[in-house]
Amino acid sequence: MYIEKRKVSPENIRQLFIKINILVIIVFVALLFAFWSIQILKNQHYTTLSVQNITKTLEVKAPRGFIRDRHYRIMAENKLHFNLFLIKENAKDIQRSINLACSLTGQDEKEIRRRIDKFRDFPGGYTIPLERSLSLAKAIYVESHADEWPEFIIDIEPARAYPHNDLASHVLGYAAELGPKELERVKDQGYTLGDKIGKSGIEYQYEKLLRGKPGSTVMTRDHLGLVREKLSEKKPEIGDCIVLTIDLELQIFIENLFKDQRGTIAVLDLASGDILALVGKPNFNPDFFTSSFDPQAWSALVDNPDKPLHNKFIQGNYSPGSVFKIVMTLAGLEEKLIEPTTSVYCPGTVKIYNDIRRCWNPDGHGRMNLYQAIENSCNIYFFTLGKRIDIEVIEHYARLLGLGERTGIDLPNESSGLVPSRTWKWEKRGQKWFPGDTISIAIGHGMLTVTPVQILQLIGTVALRGKKPNLHLVKRIEKNGKVLQENTPRFTQVPISPGSFETVIEGLYRVVNGQGTGRAARIDGFDICGKTGTGQIISKEKTEYRELVKQTRFIPHSWFASFAPRVNPRVAMVIFVENGGDAGAVAAPLAREIYRQIFGENKK
């Protein structure tokens, strides 16, 4: 561009100007292009950033939906927690604020300083949580001094409350704050730290419905993070209301009846498949998880050998004992291996496949037909049937009646129990099936295990003469008083002839109303039918049995599965008493009390 010539003509100057003009035009076009790209092509991107710059979104947590019993009585609700926050930049004298915080929360200065220190790198306007669940009196006290103490803020947060404390805790489960690991898992579903989530029971199973939709307040802030004005507000939406099938009164009655024992009791409404009561003992207080979190109390609960958090009704795998004779009878009848009149002589002890097998009555029952065998729960009779029947046949009928698989009740972590077979034993244990294995299973022992809920479903199916009920705990789901979803009764027809059921029911009737093992449950006029069971923990054949059984944890479990009345049955019930011993003496009398309650005898 330089001008070299000594004499410069106007022509040269004009050329210089043209060059300059071209340069200027190129620069302007390039600059306009650059601004076009930033302002128009990338406008969306920068607009988002600028909105992020000036807005601060405060999430307002949604209250969880209520849980109610079948008569709409509250079983889980929300109470308000008053949380105390500190805003550092509003503090005129931080030492004074810390002293105040100490007296408000009852914590020492070190602890308060530690909490504040955690937010060292945050802007001064950040709200630092100091204490959960301040008392109402203290919350009001702080609020009334708002002018004096601008550094303190009280935030009201809905928290879970269980008005009946530990009642039906295995049904309700509990909701508690998300742990960091759990948060990682559910982050995609919009959970944030500090959110409550259902951890077990109905709270877990229906988390999606109970959770509600969080609201939010969007505010503008300037470059220092100071809030300027409120832009928009979205109110949180409460979660749906879950109406349970549980009858609160019956639940309370059974909880009191079964207090201080270990085991589980559940009552089934046969018309609908509704679970009217579900009691598990020992249990826990779900309220414990919502208020202040004490690690020591927590580990005490987890490490308790009686496992209060364990829901025996759906998670416990136990030997069904003689209750399984119901399945054996049905299998034998259907396969035409026995008839009601088929009789077997019981001498008390027999030798089968070189093993000594005993009846529970060492003197023997003498000659018995099928009805008598059920009534007296004669082992020898069913050993004899066991010799004639193949394990695959037993498995077939057990599975038809719902054993060996989950019932699908609406609770989490249900166990499936175990109905063994030849292939199962070969694959899992690498052992051949011995004929003696079948003999043990014939009286509900050996490798066979069931859960109490399966037994409840089984006895319900028998009561309904082959209509297998679909068990559930939720009657309907409501939103703001409107019904969203109603659970309709569902039954599956089991391909077993009604005649076989009638035969079994005759036997079950005699168990209670004759001279049978369940006669302690008898109430005149109510025609209760049932079957006792004794689930052994160690084999009777072991030599040390007599010694070990003196220890509580080796005493056999007691079962009593029953329904009433015999014709047009209304309710079925399973009672399982851990280490209860003699089922006829322990479980059957409990059933009697519960039937009295259900049928109104107690109300007089």
Place this chain on the structure above:
Amino acid sequence: MRNWFKYFDKPAFFVILSLAFAGIILIYSASHGTDRPYYLKQSLWLAVSVLAFFIILRLNTEKVFQSALPIYFILLVMLFFQLFLGHLTAGTRSWIKTGIFDIQISEFIKIPLAIILARALTKFPIIGWKEYIRLIAIIGTPFVLIGMQPDLGTAFMISSFFLMCLLLKKIRTIILIFSLIMVLGGIFTAWNYVLKPYQKNRLISFVNPGKYQKSAGYQIIQSRIAIGSGGIAGKGYLNGTQSQYKFLPTRHTDFIVSVLGEEFGFFGITFIFVLFFLLFYRQFNIPQQKTDEEFYFVYLFNFLIFFQFLINILMSIGLFPVLGIPLPFISYGGSSLLAFFTGEALIFRIKINNLLT
């Protein structure tokens, strides 16, 4: 007098006035509601500048050019003393506090410097060693004094005079190579021994602003957000969240374009660009017959405005290091405004002179 009015470049004057008014409007947006009414000060400065413009327009160009050398030396002496006595603003001694108005000498020295350079350029057709040393002395002295304040932006603009000379005159290849080595050596020395860490950060942060998000890159990021979020039509006057909520730093001076881009969008940017383009078009293409000192002055001063405009714009979109260079006529700063009006007055006068003869 009638001819004077006839040959006075009214469109160009209208353009520089428009730019100055646009500046005041933007400065108001950038500073209203604070305890610093920059827009009021800038209005006063504009009045002073327009007054000075017409006074200088009436002066004899030849005499003005003759007095450039003594003024240049006086200003150099003042710069020198300012290093020791100057008022410290944000760590730099670039201001002389007079009471009501603060004066930035480094802005004014650009005019006598341009005149002296213009006269020097008429003396030789090609830059040899002698000429080279002369140019270095003329440009280098204020460059060093201003750089030591330290005011990197103005020093950089002063040094751009040398580049302009190179664009105009042929230089001996050996000198060019020597200069390049000197420049590289100077950069190396400055980087390792002279510049303070914050200055270095400012220089390199534009390469990767995300890395310096919290410190030096912050300005660039916030400026780009402001401009980018302005979109086609902008967020509206006084409605730019980036500037109103003070996310933009030095928005009334170096980053005034960001306020423009945010509140008036691409339309606003285009409007101001068109004004600048018209200015350059009018002032570069003067009726000129020979390459005398007047021609060189017009060339140098226009290029100074052009460079300063270009670098300020590039800086605001993160394509040039943040050096602290105000946008001519628009950014807040009385000294800058007055200096540019003074320079423009000389160009206006030269145009009239050329048309009268």
